[in-house]
Amino acid sequence: MPVSEGLNFALMLAESGIIDSAVHEVMVRPQLLMAAEQSPGIKTAMKNQVMKWRGQMIRQTAKGTVEERFHDEIELYHQACKWDQDYFIEHADELVKKLEGQSSFYFKAKSLVAKEHQKHNPMFQRFFCNKWYEYIAHALTEAQESEIEERKEALLRDMYQRIETMKQMEEVTEAGDETKAGRLWDMAKAKLTQTDVDVMKKIAKFLKKNNGLQDIAEKLGRMASEVDDPNKERVKAEEFKLVEEVSDNVTDDIVGIHESDDLAKLLPNEAMFLAYPELEVVFYKHLADKRLMNYRMQGTQRKLRKVKAFKRQTKRVDQDKGPFIVCIDASGSMSGFPENCAKALAYGLMQIALADDRDCYVIMFSTQQITYELTKQDGLSEVVNFLSYSFHGGTDLGPVLDQSIDLMSDGKYKNADLVVLSDFIAPSQPDEMLTRVEKLKAQKNRFHAVNLSKYGNPELLEMFDHCWSYHPSKLSQLGNSLRFVRS
Numbered sequence: 001m002p003v004s005e006g007l008n009f010a011l012m013l014a015e016s017g018i019i020d021s022a023v024h025e026v027m028v029r030p031q032l033l034m035a036a037e038q039s040p041g042i043k044t045a046m047k048n049q050v051m052k053w054r055g056q057m058i059r060q061t062a063k064g065t066v067e068e069r070f071h072d073e074i075e076l077y078h079q080a081c082k083w084d085q086d087y088f089i090e091h092a093d094e095l096v097k098k099l100e101g102q103s104s105f106y107f108k109a110k111s112l113v114a115k116e117h118q119k120h121n122p123m124f125q126r127f128f129c130n131k132w133y134e135y136i137a138h139a140l141t142e143a144q145e146s147e148i149e150e151r152k153e154a155l156l157r158d159m160y161q162r163i164e165t166m167k168q169m170e171e172v173t174e175a176g177d178e179t180k181a182g183r184l185w186d187m188a189k190a191k192l193t194q195t196d197v198d199v200m201k202k203i204a205k206f207l208k209k210n211n212g213l214q215d216i217a218e219k220l221g222r223m224a225s226e227v228d229d230p231n232k233e234r235v236k237a238e239e240f241k242l243v244e245e246v247s248d249n250v251t252d253d254i255v256g257i258h259e260s261d262d263l264a265k266l267l268p269n270e271a272m273f274l275a276y277p278e279l280e281v282v283f284y285k286h287l288a289d290k291r292l293m294n295y296r297m298q299g300t301q302r303k304l305r306k307v308k309a310f311k312r313q314t315k316r317v318d319q320d321k322g323p324f325i326v327c328i329d330a331s332g333s334m335s336g337f338p339e340n341c342a343k344a345l346a347y348g349l350m351q352i353a354l355a356d357d358r359d360c361y362v363i364m365f366s367t368q369q370i371t372y373e374l375t376k377q378d379g380l381s382e383v384v385n386f387l388s389y390s391f392h393g394g395t396d397l398g399p400v401l402d403q404s405i406d407l408m409s410d411g412k413y414k415n416a417d418l419v420v421l422s423d424f425i426a427p428s429q430p431d432e433m434l435t436r437v438e439k440l441k442a443q444k445n446r447f448h449a450v451n452l453s454k455y456g457n458p459e460l461l462e463m464f465d466h467c468w469s470y471h472p473s474k475l476s477q478l479g480n481s482l483r484f485v486r487s
Contacts, residue, residue, distance in 0.1 A: 018145055019057045022152045026050055029156065035163045042166065046159065053155050057148060070140060073103050077136060081129050088125045105135035161191055165380065168197045196384040200347075203387055207344035216450060216468050217348035220324075220417055221356060223446055223466075244300045252299025260294040267293040322416030322445070323359035324349050325404050329422030330364040331395040338452040339391045341470060342421040345450060349419065350374045350383065361407075362386050365400035366393030395426045397460075398433065405436050408445050419448045420464070424456030434463055441465065 036043035092113045099106040273283035286292045328342045353360035362372040372386040449464040
């Protein structure tokens with residue numbers, strides 16, 4: 001190696017194949033292979049996680065984080081390579097002393113410098129620096145391998161934890177599509193206890209027994225695909241139509257008399273000219289001039305004609321579906337059956353969000369707001385925290401609407417669905433709030449209300465695009481509640 005050549009140890013390590021070797025070791029683990037075979041969605045999610053880890057390790061290596069530990073030694077190496085031969089021989093002993101305690105090359109360097117007859121060899125400096133380079137490269141490689149091994153073990157622990165969580169979730173969720181399985185894998189970072197699983201199982205059973213709530217959730221999930229584009233509402237188009245037209249050739253009615261040459265519609269008195277030979281020439285003259293008196297006939301006939309008109313066009317718009325923002329009234333008046341309904345519906349919307357690759361946020365509101373992001377990396381722990389929350393306090397709809405509108409004003413929340421679950425026993429909202437809501441509706445966001453009481457404020461519900469009421473009879477509620485408790 002030339003003395004003047006610089007070193008790029010970070011690049012050297014990135015190209016050494018250590019990272020790809022670690023990726024291969026992870027991908028061939030039997031536990032991961034078995035989990036990947038169970039679902040294509042999980043297989044894709046696992047591969048994405050490993051490839052993301054690989055990218056992080058490559059970027060970290062390129063930044064030279066390991067190289068920083070050897071910064072002083074590498075700087076000293078570069079200086080020694082640039083010294084001239086006489087200066088190097090003069091300061092060789094001093095150089096070796098600086099390596100003591102901070103370089104694995106120290107003992108080898110000490111033995112090389114101790115041989116006086118070698119120091120004056122013209123090639124000694126080059127030989128010394130080449131050996132030093134080999135020791136630095138070896139030390140860097142060992143350090144990198146050690147760090148990658150630690151990171152690899154951390155990755156495997158995380159993936160094993162996700163596999164365990166996915167097994168627990170099999171008791172809670174029904175088999176879904178690939179997207180849903182993949183999103184669940186992304187959320188499975190959190191470790192669940194059996195109590196956590198039992199909480200989700202109870203809510204899942206409650207949702208399954210209350211088909212009305214599941215129907216509402218499914219309708220809400222479909223609405224993001226049914227967005228109309230006002231720019232494509234009507235277009236000019238031509239089409240054939242069967243139209244009725246007034247025609248003199250249709251003999252429906254006699255409407256008068258006119259001059260013509262139609263012998264079939266000739267008035268009887270015109271035939272008198274033919275009775276006298278001297279007048280016969282007059283008849284033929286009138287015939288040639290189309291001046292014979294005829295009955296005027298008129299009627300209607302149907303014809304196919306091209307008609308130009310503004311025709312309603314297909315207005316469905318293909319665009320990314322926005323998140324669900326579920327605002328749940330956590331006041332004391334919602335405790336009991338309405339509370340279970342609200343939690344079950346939010347849980348159902350989360351399942352739909354997973355299948356449609358959408359985000360799902362829950363904002364609990366009473367006297368304060370608590371936000372849960374159910375579809376993030378540790379979303380399952382958020383789900384458990386949300387489902388375990390006890391409702392209490394009073395209803396204050398204004399602040400949560402303010403918070404939701406602020407969120408939906410961000411471009412990330414385009415084509416979003418805001419769902420408010422409440423008994424709506426609250427005052428109407430001011431005109432300023434209604435104006436803000438209308439502005440967001442114009443941007444293809446939707447506002448939905450699920451009324452869990454018979455006594456909701458009708459004026460308050462008018463601000464929403466769609467309103468559902470769900471309040472089964474007391475007897476039905478009692479039966480559902482008993483089944484919920486027993487389960």
